[in-house]
Every structure is written in structure tokens, then in C-alpha cells.
Amino acid sequence: MADITIKDAQTAVDQWIKAYGVRYFSELTNMACLTEEVGELARVMARTYGDQSFKAGEKANLGEEMADVLWVLLCLANQTGTDLTAEFRHTLEKKTRRDSLRHIGNPKLKA
Numbered sequence: 001m002a003d004i005t006i007k008d009a010q011t012a013v014d015q016w017i018k019a020y021g022v023r024y025f026s027e028l029t030n031m032a033c034l035t036e037e038v039g040e041l042a043r044v045m046a047r048t049y050g051d052q053s054f055k056a057g058e059k060a061n062l063g064e065e066m067a068d069v070l071w072v073l074l075c076l077a078n079q080t081g082t083d084l085t086a087e088f089r090h091t092l093e094k095k096t097r098r099d100s101l102r103h104i105g106n107p108k109l110k111a
Contacts, residue, residue, distance in 0.1 A: 006085045014075040027079050034072040041065040 044062050046052045077084045
């Protein structure tokens with residue numbers, strides 16, 4: 001599969017929902033689903049990089065959990081008419097304006 005853009009991902013999710021998902025869950029339900037998926041990602045992070053260990057049968061499926069978070073976020077973007085490509089570009093520009101020197105000058109981040 002070729003590289004996929006954010007716009008392509010939004011379109012792919014929308015096409016999947018229309019073909020297989022019947023309809024989008026409500027925005028509030030998807031927000032709850034996003035929270036659940038972020039919690040599952042946090043669990044894997046805690047076990048992989050933190051002090052917890054995996055329970056029997058659990059696996060280090062970090063990429064899968066990240067993709068699940070992205071899926072629900074794309075659903076929410078589609079439902080609310082949000083162009084994530086444009087919003088990400090805006091956020092990158094905002095962070096660059098605001099923080100271009102902030103982290104470079106932070107002694108806490110020096111190795």
C-alpha cells in the first residue's frame with residue numbers, strides 16, 4: 001500500500017463506515033470510544049516503557065493501539081466537518097511561531 005495522507009485517511013474511514021459500519025456512532029459515543037482507545041494505548045505504554053509488566057495473554061501492540069486512536073479521531077473529524085490536514089498545518093505553524101526558541105533554550109532538555 002502506498003503512503004496515505006491525512007485527507008486520504010479521512011476519506012478511507014468515511015468510505016469504510018458507509019460500506020461496513022452502517023453509520024457513524026454519535027459524536028459523544030465516539031468521544032467515549034476515543035477515551036477508551038487512549039486508555040488502551042496508555043496501558044501498553046505503561047507496560048512497555050513504565051514500571052508495569054504485561055499480564056498473561058497481553059501483547060505489546062503499540063502500533064495497533066495508536067492506529068485505533070487515529071481511527072476514532074478520524075471518525076470525529078469526519079462527523080464534525082474538520083479538515084485535519086488544514087488543522088494540523090495550522091497547529092504546526094502555531095507551534096513553530098510560539099515555540100521555535102522555547103525548547104532549544106530549556107536547560108531541562110539538555111542531554
